[in-house]
Amino acid sequence: MSEITPDLVRHLGVLARIQLSDDEVQRLTGQLDAIVDNIAKVSQVATPDVIATSHPIxxxxxxxxxxxxxxxxxAQALQNAPDAADGRFRVTAILGEEQ
Known part of the structure; x- marks a missing residue:
């Protein structure tokens, strides 16, 4: 029995403020139903004695x-600078700031 219905997909679209065409609703109904089924399968085999991992190695x-x-x-850092003043690199002003 499918948990995801076209009406549920339309409702989710409204909640997400996404306008879905009838074709999109049909396609997403199948895709979301497959996702829910796969999550249910994983939930069946996940047990407390199996440690969650983010990477297998x-x-x-x-x-x-x-x-x-x-x-x-x-002095070495500034020796090839196009412009230096007071022991610092001198650069042109940006974002309308003036010096």
């Missing part, structure tokens, strides 16, 4: 050690 992050390395000096 256990994963873990692989991280390297956080080691401080050589960094640029302020």
């Amino acid at each position: 256990p994963l873990q992050n692989v991280c390297r050690a956080d080691v401080v390395g050589e960094t640029l000096t302020q």
